[in-house]
Amino acid sequence: MKINQRTSFKLYYALLISIMFSWSTTYSQTNKVILSGKVTNVTQEENGRPFLIISDYHQDTVIKKIYLDKEGNFLDTINRTGNDYRIEDGRFNFRLHLAADSKNQIEYDASKFLTVPINFNGPDENINNYYLDKRQKAFIDVYGENKTEAEQRKFLNEKYEQSLQRIEKYKLPDSLKKFERIGVRYEYLNRLNIYLDYLSEKDSSFLPTSKDQSELDINYSNLSHYRQHSYYRALVDDYNSAQIDKTFKSLSLKPRKEHKTKFRLTNELILDENIRNAFLERYGYNFLLESDDVKSNYQDFLSYYSGTNSSFKEVMLDANLRLTSLKKGTPSPKFHGYKSSDGGTRSLDDLKGSYLYIDVWAEWCVNCWVQLPYLNQLEKELRGKNIKIIGISIDKDEEIWKTTRQKHQLKGIQLLVNKENDEFILGYAVNSIPRYIIIDPNGNIVDYNAPRPSEKEELWEILNGLDL
Structure with missing residues (x-):
């Protein structure tokens, strides 16, 4: 596997589920x-x-x-x-x-x-x-920015206690009160899980404490809770993703005949059909994006996804068609008239003559900012070489784009996508960010899903093979 994007998806999932809980009651459909x-x-x-x-x-x-x-x-x-x-x-x-x-x-x-x-x-x-x-009062400080590990753990525990106190503060029906207590427990565990994963990404030698492991030692196959509690769904999906990643890596070291796609592993490791389909709706696109053989992976997707989500099926079909056409050495999809941080507009053809390492980002993408220190270090290491780092924002608001650039002191050429359904974004099937792309001086594709700046070994293996 070239890129592990579990944390990016988890973050995106955490931001979404921080405002979504489910509590079902009977109702009349006529009032x-x-x-x-x-x-x-x-x-x-x-x-x-x-x-x-x-x-x-x-x-x-x-x-x-x-x-x-x-x-x-x-x-x-x-x-x-x-x-x-x-x-x-x-x-x-x-x-x-x-x-x-x-x-x-x-x-x-x-x-x-x-x-x-x-x-x-x-x-x-x-x-x-x-x-x-x-x-x-929803909180999204999942990475503990500007906090020590001890301070972040204290913060998570305090938020959990405040959530429990909030439930008691309001005179809720008993059924809702019980439901919310379960929900805020899963919220706390999900935040803890994201933070521990973040620490392990920062430091490969990091190990969670026995207390952490004990807290996260829960039942990951409760279908009722999976349907009702969004934070539990996030925990289950991440747990299953970790198991699939671990198995996939171990199989990659064995003879080729024993290799399996992640779609096939999902079918073998996630036994409940409902949970499996929901998991694929969350991770299937990235399984396709990360694969070395898009065509065979897509065929496995068709074999093992039995859900009825027609819009998801359309996304997967579109990604299959686009990704199979993005071959190394072929002309890159183009962009035209992107607003530039240095004034005026830029098109891809304007940037010919240099290799391009393109970073697709947005203001709301916290994982994009996790990569920023690594991106800044990469920029220093690439100085004097025939390669430019290009930032492309998919933010819809130009003012947000400007203030975000200033806040994070973004370097290099920064561009803003100028329309919805942009041919460059669509052409590369960009459905999750951050996304990194390498293009050669003639405007041809080098890698349509390049390693992140933090994945230094994999990235430099590609860069060292270029005439920089």
Whole structure:
């Protein structure tokens, strides 16, 4: 395996699940709900009108858009699909529990979502104030930036205790209270697991303590919890990923006839069909991306994935078609008119004459910033050689791109993708980041999935073979 992207996926998963829990109750599908209020500084607009997106929380399907007036006021009726809904304002999203035939009111400033309490009025105030309080205090400092190991461990334990205290603070129904206690335990274990994995990436000699190992010695085959608790799903998926990686590496040392694709190992090691399909929906793309033989891996995917997620199947088919066409020495997909940090715009053809080590990143990608010290060191080591480090941001907001460059003091040529469905990003089937690509001075592909800066040995094995 060339690149282990488990931590990148875990981070991406942790950011998503930090605001998603499941609590199912019975409901009527015929009643309506009235939702009104005032939300200011909403960033998403349609024809100059700001709007909120209302989705079914459990099905993750959009129900409707609620349009706001110039002052942010609104009043609308929702056709109920259940009890739980996700509200999105373009900056943040959060969960609300809306009872049948109820009138609910909410008021907040979207630009101050994390710092100013949100006003909610309705028949389920305790439940919704609990959800809002939890969402506003969600923490994502999974790597313990600027903390010692002892300080980060203390931080994780304090957050766990605060989460338990929050459950007791609000008068929740007994069933929800029990459910949330289980959920916050899994949240704590997931954060601990991510942090330990981060420490092992920083230092290959790092070993978790016996206490850490004991805490993470849980049942990883509880299908009920896998379906209901997002943090448990993350733990199970990461555990299974580690087992597959370990087996894959051991097989790579044996005769070729004993080699197996990760899709085949997934089928052998994850016995529950539901968990296996969900696991492949999370990791399948990267299994394809990392493989030496995309075609045979895709055929194994077709053999071992029995899920019904049509959009995932389309992503995999598209990745198969694109990756099989990205052969070493063939012309690279091109980009045109990317905004440049040095002013003006750049196209790939403008950069011909030098080798390019391209780093695809975004402001929200924490793993991109984990790589930054290694990238800066690489930049120093490559000075005077015929190779340029090019940063390509897929952020949609130009101001975020600018402030992020300044915050992290990004070096080299920094570019911003100028449109959705960009041919360069699509051409390389970029569905997860960070992603690294090497292109030769003639604009031809050297490696469409190059090693990360932190993977020095693998990266320099490629670089030493180039005429730099």
